[in-house]
Every structure is written in structure tokens, then in C-alpha cells.
Amino acid sequence: MKSESDFRLSCPIPIEEYPRVLLAHGGGGRLMGRLIEKIFLAAFRDSELDRRHDSAVLPWDRGRIALTTDSYVVHPLFFPGGDIGSLAVHGTVNDLAMSGARPLYLTAGYILEEGLPMETLWRAARSMGDAARASGVRVVAGDTKVVERGKGDGIFINTAGVGFLETDRLIGPESIRAGDAVLLSGDVGRHGMAILAVREGLEFESAITSDSAPVADPVLALLREGIDVRCLRDLTRGGLASALNEIAVSSSLGIRIDESLVPVREDVDAACAILGLDPLYVANEGRFIAFVCEAEADRTLAILRSYPVSAGACRIGETIGETPGVVSLRSRIGATRILDLLSGEQLPRIC
Amino acid sequence: MKSESDFRLSCPIPIEEYPRVLLAHGGGGRLMGRLIEKIFLAAFRDSELDRRHDSAVLPWDRGRIALTTDSYVVHPLFFPGGDIGSLAVHGTVNDLAMSGARPLYLTAGYILEEGLPMETLWRAARSMGDAARASGVRVVAGDTKVVERGKGDGIFINTAGVGFLETDRLIGPESIRAGDAVLLSGDVGRHGMAILAVREGLEFESAITSDSAPVADPVLALLREGIDVRCLRDLTRGGLASALNEIAVSSSLGIRIDESLVPVREDVDAACAILGLDPLYVANEGRFIAFVCEAEADRTLAILRSYPVSAGACRIGETIGETPGVVSLRSRIGATRILDLLSGEQLPRIC
Numbered sequence: 286m287k288s289e290s291d292f293r294l295s296c297p298i299p300i301e302e303y304p305r306v307l308l309a310h311g312g313g314g315r316l317m318g319r320l321i322e323k324i325f326l327a328a329f330r331d332s333e334l335d336r337r338h339d340s341a342v343l344p345w346d347r348g349r350i351a352l353t354t355d356s357y358v359v360h361p362l363f364f365p366g367g368d369i370g371s372l373a374v375h376g377t378v379n380d381l382a383m384s385g386a387r388p389l390y391l392t393a394g395y396i397l398e399e400g401l402p403m404e405t406l407w408r409a410a411r412s413m414g415d416a417a418r419a420s421g422v423r424v425v426a427g428d429t430k431v432v433e434r435g436k437g438d439g440i441f442i443n444t445a446g447v448g449f450l451e452t453d454r455l456i457g458p459e460s461i462r463a464g465d466a467v468l469l470s471g472d473v474g475r476h477g478m479a480i481l482a483v484r485e486g487l488e489f490e491s492a493i494t495s496d497s498a499p500v501a502d503p504v505l506a507l508l509r510e511g512i513d514v515r516c517l518r519d520l521t522r523g524g525l526a527s528a529l530n531e532i533a534v535s536s537s538l539g540i541r542i543d544e545s546l547v548p549v550r551e552d553v554d555a556a557c558a559i560l561g562l563d564p565l566y567v568a569n570e571g572r573f574i575a576f577v578c579e580a581e582a583d584r585t586l587a588i589l590r591s592y593p594v595s596a597g598a599c600r601i602g603e604t605i606g607e608t609p610g611v612v613s614l615r616s617r618i619g620a621t622r623i624l625d626l627l628s629g630e631q632l633p634r635i636c
Numbered sequence: 637m638k639s640e641s642d643f644r645l646s647c648p649i650p651i652e653e654y655p656r657v658l659l660a661h662g663g664g665g666r667l668m669g670r671l672i673e674k675i676f677l678a679a680f681r682d683s684e685l686d687r688r689h690d691s692a693v694l695p696w697d698r699g700r701i702a703l704t705t706d707s708y709v710v711h712p713l714f715f716p717g718g719d720i721g722s723l724a725v726h727g728t729v730n731d732l733a734m735s736g737a738r739p740l741y742l743t744a745g746y747i748l749e750e751g752l753p754m755e756t757l758w759r760a761a762r763s764m765g766d767a768a769r770a771s772g773v774r775v776v777a778g779d780t781k782v783v784e785r786g787k788g789d790g791i792f793i794n795t796a797g798v799g800f801l802e803t804d805r806l807i808g809p810e811s812i813r814a815g816d817a818v819l820l821s822g823d824v825g826r827h828g829m830a831i832l833a834v835r836e837g838l839e840f841e842s843a844i845t846s847d848s849a850p851v852a853d854p855v856l857a858l859l860r861e862g863i864d865v866r867c868l869r870d871l872t873r874g875g876l877a878s879a880l881n882e883i884a885v886s887s888s889l890g891i892r893i894d895e896s897l898v899p900v901r902e903d904v905d906a907a908c909a910i911l912g913l914d915p916l917y918v919a920n921e922g923r924f925i926a927f928v929c930e931a932e933a934d935r936t937l938a939i940l941r942s943y944p945v946s947a948g949a950c951r952i953g954e955t956i957g958e959t960p961g962v963v964s965l966r967s968r969i970g971a972t973r974i975l976d977l978l979s980g981e982q983l984p985r986i987c
Contacts, residue, residue, distance in 0.1 A: 311985075312875025313919075314978040318882075336810050337886070339870065340704035342801060347698035351691035355779045355794055379763035380690035392705035392722045396747070426796075428706045432985065438787040443745045445705055445777075450693060457689050519690065522664025523803030533670075535688070568664075602781035627665040634662075634783065 296407040298322040306401040311431025316577075321429060324403075328410035329393065329417065329424040341425035348571060349450040351386035353377060360634045362409060364483045366475075366494030367570070370413030370439060375570055376521065376636060377446040377496050378420045382501035383573065384515040385456040385508055386448030389629055391417060393444055394429040398437035409440055420499040422446070452508045458535035466582035467540060468575045470500065471597035472548040473525050474564035476571075478556050480635045491552055498571030502590040505573070506610035512585050516576040520569040521636055523627065527566065528574060528611045530626040539608035542624065543615045544599045566627055568635045576604065580594040600628040648674040657752040658968040672780060673729060673964035674756075677762035680744065680768065680775040686873025696739060700801040702737035704728060707794040711985045714762060715834045717826075717845030718921070720791055721764030726848050726921055727872065727987060729771045733852035734808040734868040734924065736859055737799030742797055743777040749788035760791055771850040774797070778974070803859045809886035810867040814957035817933035819926045820849065821940060822898040822948035824876050825915035827922075829907050831986045832877050842903055847863060849922030854943040865882040867927040872987055874978065878882065878943040879925060880963045883978040890959035893975065894966045898953045916965075917978055919986045927955065 293300060298320070300450045303310075311322045326335055333341045367375075378388035386435045393413065397406065418462075454460070479495040481487070500519070507514050513630040516536070518528045525547065545635050549564045557564045571594060577585045582600055589598035644651060645958045649671070654661075661671045677686055684692045699731075708724045729739035744764065748757065768775050805811070830846040832838070851870070858865050867887070871881045876898065884891045900908075900915045907914045921943060933951055940949035963975040 293684045308980060309982050312978070313878050316979055317873075318977075334877075336808065337830075337882075339734040339868075340702035340737060340797070340799070342703050342735055343703060344739075345696060345699055345701045348696055350694050350696045350701070350798070352694060352741055352743060352796075352798060353777050354794070356745040356747050356781045356794060358747060358781045358783050384694075386691060386692055390703055392703060392796045394705045394745075394796075396707050396709060396792055396794075421791055425807045426704050428794075430709045430792075430985075432709050432789060432792075436787060436789040438783060440793070441781075441783075443705070443707060443747075443779075443794035443796075445703075445745075445799065446744045447701070447703060448691070455693075457687065501816075518827070522662075522668075527664050532690075540915040547825035576787075605891035627663070627670075628660060628667055633659050634781075 292408040293404045295305060296486060297327050298403050300561040303403055306397050306399060306406060306431060307429050308399045308433060311429055315375060322533055324407055325427055328414040330414060331423050331425055333425040334427060343425065346589040351381050351448040351450055351531055353380040353382040354443065354445040355380065356360055356441060356565055357404045358441050358634050359636050360438065362439055363414040364495060364630055365479050365492045367497035368409060369442055369519050370409040370411050370505050370636060371416035372497055372570060373442040373444045375499050376419055377498050379460040379519045381446045381448035383466040383519050385452040385454060385542050387505060388420065388422045388446055388448045388501050388514040391422050391444050393490035395429045396437055396441040397431045398439055399431055399434045401439055401564055406460040456517055458516050458532045461538060461576045461604055463538055463604050464579055465515055465576045465604045466579050466600055466636055467575065467602040468582065468585060468616065469547065469599055469601045470573050470595040472550050472555060472574055473520065473569055474549055474553040477567035477570045477632050477635050478553050481632055486580055489552055492554065493523060493552055496569050498568050498594045500594055503595045506527040506588050507585060510588055512581050513578055514575060517573055521574040522568055524566040524568055526624050527626055528622065533612050534610045539605040540602060540612045541605055542602035542612065545617050546599060548597055550598060642900065644755045647755040647758040648678050649754050651667045654754055656754060657748050657750060657782055658758060659750045659782050659784060662780055663821050666779060666963055675758055675761050675911055679763060681764040682776055683772050683776060684776040694776065702732050702735040702799040703802055705794065705796040706729040706731065707792060708890055708987060709792050709985050710833055710987050712791065715846060716830050716843045718901035719760060719762040719763050720793055722767035723848055723921060723987060724764055724793040725771055726793045726850050728795040729773055729850045730870045731851055732797045732799035732853055735804040735853040736805060737801050738775045738856055739771065739852050740800045740974045741798040742773050742775045742795050744793065745779045747788055747792040748782045749790050750782055750785045752790055752933035755973050760834055776851060783943045790858050799954060802856055807865055807868055809867050809883045812887040812889060812927045812955055813929055814889055814955050816866055816927045816951040816955045817888065817930050819928065819933065819936060819949055820922055820950055820952045821924050821946040823901050824871065824920055824923055825900055825904040825908060825918040828905050828918035828983050829984050837888050840903055840907055844903055844907065847920050847922040851922060851924055858936060861939055863932055864929055870924040873919050874918040875919055877975050880975065884963050885961045888960040889903055890956040891953060891963045892956055893953035896968050899948055899952060
């Protein structure tokens with residue numbers, strides 16, 4: 286991992302020239318042209334982006350596309366295990382993967398606050414470019430705006446993603462049947478706790494690192510292997526509990542989960558206990574749930590476990606025909622309670 | 637046009653319940669679900685958006701797609717002739733049209749500031765939905781984030797757009813040849829001056845209204861009629877002068893423009909004169925330039941003039957093999973000067 290001073294030295298707009306972003310860097314003139322060329326084109330390196338035309342023009346085969354968008358307002362911009370740039374890639378490619386699509390193209394819309402250190406922008410953009418290449422997607426269109434000091438917060442990034450549907454199946458809550466197995470791709474709660482620890486200056490025995498990562502490879506492997514994937518959902522804001530609740534409502538089925546089967550790392554669990562948070566509601570950025578028919582659950586787990594990002598995949602429960610829309614949790618001490626949707630969010634701005 | 641009190645009455649989240657946006661409205665819980673359902677799904681009305689899955693899944697024919705993105709941080713949010721919602725549609729569909737693509741799908745990423753009046757959000761979202769339907773595009777994916785008071789500015793909207801390429805031609809600066817005609821779709825400077833007048837509380841004899849409008853219809857008509865369109869560019873930040881400069885550099889050609897041929901409305905011209913602004917650098921949102929071979933210039937103008945949005949189309953100059961990268965302007969008094977790129981922007985946050 287590069288240090289901050291490495292980014293100061295490598296920043297293509299030298300600190301002597303423009304140490305900070307000016308309002309004029311968003312103005313459509315010479316300064317914006319230089320910002321785009323020196324920072325964004327250098328960070329994202331794509332021939333289509335280099336054309337700098339109004340739209341990227343991209344080849345397409347007959348079929349269906351998936352389209353998604355997310356804005357990233359995470360605070361702080363850099364945290365153990367990731368930063369706003371890599372998050373803006375992972376969050377969006379994961380949304381595409383959840384539809385059974387191979388992520389192909391990203392757009393990048395930056396809203397910068399006047400006064401942002403230029404090296405901070407470079408560091409975030411570099412990380413975004415690196416994460417895109419590592420995830421096998423191209424950043425092919427972009428936009429930059431600058432708002433006055435106090436009207437933004439450093440960097441906001443919006444990414445939209447386009448993917449190619451690799452299946453004819455409709456992957457979504459409407460495809461789930463009663464008796465399907467509910468699988469989880471790994472331990473939960475790391476991303477939210479990593480952010481919170483930095484934000485609040487908390488010191489735990491070991492640094493909790495975010496689970497932020499792209500998950501398209503294991504998902505596409507399931508489809509390639511012919512697994513009858515009913516529904517996929519990545520666990521972001523609101524965590525596992527919120528995702529299960531949304532799906533229970535959309536599918537008009539009940540979901541039954543066993544708390545003892547949901548992996549939570551010891552340090553995450555301890556930090557949650559200290560802060561009075563429930564790890565089932567804490568955000569993740571590299572975790573997803575998969576609903577598959579019971580007969581294929583073991584084969585699905587074996588495929589997922591063969592990829593590092595989902596090596597900790599496990600079965601956590603099943604869907605039931607009774608209590609439609611309700612998620613019930615069998616706790617570690619054997620009691621059953623309803624796992625409800627929270628009204629707001631335990632932790633704002635974690636993505 | 638609806639009045640503000642109409643929006644207060646029609647806002648689907650009643651003022652007694654949540655008069656303003658809370659941080660929790662961005663938290664992934666029950667409140668966010670309600671905000672999405674009551675405001676965004678009601679405003680955008682699309683079956684694919686209603687699925688509320690991670691990505692929209694869309695049919696596609698063999699061919700090429702165009703992909704673009706823009707963030708909108710316009711201040712104020714509402715202005716004569718438009719608002720941030722309609723602008724977020726027009727700006728993005730116009731970018732697609734500039735590649736010769738038929739705009740089809742939009743994404744909508746909203747970054748809201750805590751405390752935003754709910755009716756303001758409703759008004760902007762409604763306008764965006766109306767503008768999308770009027771432009772023939774569907775809003776199929778969305779995202780909502782809320783940042784703390786003082787970390788944003790009311791509403792920022794990012795839209796990404798996907799379009800279908802209706803031509804095999806490469807429409808871009810690389811296709812321009814020396815001797816091509818430079819056509820302009822109508823009078824310039826209205827959008828920037830409309831924004832500025834509201835922002836600065838200036839009173840002119842008549843209110844200047846923005847030219848914000850979708851321009852895909854006349855552009856696609858040119859392609860349908862077989863016009864050999866070399867390059868198209870919409871005139872946004874930096875105005876006509878900046879667009880011409882970018883194209884002169886990218887095409888390695890000179891561009892010669894006649895100032896007396898560039899239409900500027902009398903009220904815009906007068907307002908610019910008072911404020912010391914050059915209308916050639918002022919932003920537009922419904923104007924574009926087209927480069928076509930000289931022999932087809934008249935037929936192109938006839939087609940453009942048959943559409944209300946480009947009824948004022950005219951020829952303003954031509955490309956030349958000499959002075960590559962330079963835009964020269966023959967002024968009204970007959971002198972020739974170089975029309976340079978400004979360093980920043982005359983007016984920040986006009987889009």
C-alpha cells in the first residue's frame with residue numbers, strides 16, 4: 286500500500302502549481318481540461334475515455350444489459366481495507382453481479398469541494414482506476430463538478446455500471462420458492478465497523494479492515510456451473526438484516542435464519558458489543574446472500590468456497606411459506622425473535 | 637407551470653409527517669424505503685425501477701451502445717425555463733444524441749442535504765420524471781444518499797445515460813475535414829444568463845428563460861435523412877467558444893467563425909453587456925453545433941429548422957486546414973481575433 290507522501294510525490298499536478306482544487310477546475314475551461322487529463326485520464330487509462338467525447342461508444346452483442354447506479358459519500362475518504370475510489374467500483378460491479386450480469390463498463394461522476402488537496406483527489410482516482418482494472422471493468426465516461434467550500438465534503442463519486450446478462454434466468458425475489466436455502470458468502474459487519482473505528486478514533490486490539498471487494502467472479506461461476514440461482518443480494522447499508530427483510534417482503538415469503546450460523550469475526554463482535562450495535566445491521570461491501578433450491582445448496586457452497594472472496598460461504602437458513610414478509614431469527618440461546626427493519630441506519634455515510 | 641404551493645399539497649410524504657429530509661432517509665432502512673417509494677417511484681413511474689432490485693435488466697439488440705454521465709449541481713435548483721430535475725434529463729440525453737445515439741435509459745443518483753424540504757425534493761423529482769417521459773427515455777435505476785447539513789447543497793443529481801447507436805458512422809472530431817460547414821442550432825447564452833439573473837437577483841425588462849431542452853429528435857432526423865454528420869457537440873459549460881476550441885484541438889483543424897452570424901437574443905446581449913460577459917462563453921443546455929460537409933449544409937439546416945428546438949439553426953463558419961487548433965472570429969466590425977479557451981468559467985454551477 287502506498288503512503289500519503291507517495292501520492293504527494295506522484296500527483297501529476299505538482300503541489301507547487303495547484304495544491305488544491307479550485308472552483309475554476311469545474312468550469313469547462315483550460316483548468317478543467319488539465320484536471321481531467323492529468324488526474325482522471327491518467328488514473329483510469331481507457332482509450333474510449335481518452336476520446337473525451339460526450340458519450341462513450343461501446344460494442345454490444347444481442348442480449349440483455351443490466352444497468353445500475355450508486356453515489357458514494359463515505360466519510361472518511363480512506364479507511365482500513367479501502368477508500369472511496371475502490372468502494373465506488375466494488376459497490377457498482379457487485380450490484381451488476383447481483384443481477385447475474387458480467388460487469389463491463391463504468392461511468393465516474395466526481396463532485397469535488399473547492400479546496401480539496403489535489404493529492405487526495407489523485408489518491409482516490411488512482412485507487413478507482415486500480416480497482417476497476419482488478420475487477421475487469423473499464424471506466425469509459427466521466428464528469429467533474431466543483432462546488433464551493435462548505436457546499437460539499439471533499440469528494441463524492443457517482444458510478445453507473447453496465448453489464449451483460451449471462452443468464453436467461455430472472456434472478457430476483459420473484460424467483461424464490463418456499464424451502465429454498467439461504468446462503469451467505471462470508472462473515473458480516475466488517476465494512477461498517479472499519480469505517481466507524483476510523484471516524485470515531487476508536488482503538489481496537491487489531492485494526493478491523495473493510496471487506497470491500499468485487500464478487501462477480503464467484504457469482505458468474507455459479508451461473509456457468511448451471512446452479513439454479515433464484516435471487517442474489519449484496520449486503521450494504523442496513524446489513525444482512527435489511528437485505529433479508531427487503532427480500533422477504535418482495536418475495537412474499539418468510540425467511541428463517543439461525544444466528545449461530547452467521548459468521549461474525551470476534552473483533553467485529555466485540556466492537557459491536559462495546560458500541561451497542563448489532564452486526565446483523567452493520568454494512569458490508571463484499572458480502573452477498575444467495576437463494577438457491579435446497580438440493581443445490583451444497584454444490585453452490587463448494588463453488589463459492591473455491592474463490593477467496595467467498596471462501597467463508599455458509600448456509601444460514603431457509604425460506605418458508607408461512608409468515609410472508611417476516612424474517613425470524615433463532616438466537617444463540619435458542620429463542621426465536623423477529624429480525625425487523627430499522628427505521629434509519631445505525632451508521633450514516635458508510636458508503 | 638405548477639406553483640410551489642401545488643407541490644406542497646401534492647407531495648406524497650405529507651408535511652405533517654416529514655417536512656424535511658433526515659439523515660435517516662439515506663440509511664437503507666424503513667424511512668429510505670418510504671422515500672424511494674413515495675417520491676422517486678411516484679415521480680419516475682417505471683416498471684423496471686419498481687422492481688427495486690440492484691440493477692435494471694434491459695433488452696438490447698445487437699449493435700453499439702453509447703454511455704455517458706453528468707452530475708448536476710446547479711444553483712439555484714429552480715430557474716426560469718427549468719430546474720435541476722429537467723436539466724439532469726436534458727443534459728444527459730443531449731450527450732447521447734451528440735454521439736448519434738437514441739437515448740433510451742437513465743439512472744438517477746440523488747445526493748440530498750439533511751434538512752432539505754421534502755416538497756423541494758418532490759418538485760425536482762417530478763420535474764425529472766416529466767422531462768424523461770417528454771424526452772422518450774426511462775429512468776430505470778436510482779440511488780439516494782443523504783449527507784449532513786452543511787456537507788452538501790440541497791440536491792445534487794447524477795444521471796448516467798445509455799443509448800442505442802443509430803449509425804455506423806464515427807461521429808466525433810476525428811471525422812471532421814477541412815472545408816466542412818459549422819452549423820449552430822439556435823441562439824446562444826440563454827441558460828447561463830437565466831441562472832445568473834435569478835442567482836444575483838437581477839431584474840431585466842423581460843425574464844430570460846433557459847434554453848434547456850432535449851435535442852435528440854432533430855439530431856436523429858439528420859441521421860435518418862442520410863446527412864453525413866461529421867461531429868456534433870452540445871454547448872454547455874464554457875459555451876460556444878469552449879466547444880469550438882475543444883473540437884479545433886481534437887480535430888487538428890482551424891475553425892473560422894463570423895460573429896455576426898451567431899444569433900444572440902437582444903435581452904441576453906444587453907444583460908451580458910451590463911455584466912461584462914461574452915455570450916459566446918455563456919452556457920446553454922439546448923444548443924449544439926454540427927459539422928457537416930459543405931455540400932450538405934443547406935439540407936441539414938432545412939431539417940434542423942423543421943424542429944421547434946432547432947428552428948433557429950444557422951451557418952456560423954467553416955473549418956480550415958491552416959492554423960490547426962485555433963478558433964478565429966471575424967467580429968461585427970470586420971476585425972479578426974482569436975477566440976481563446978478561458979482558464980476557468982465565467983459562471984460556476986450553472987449545470
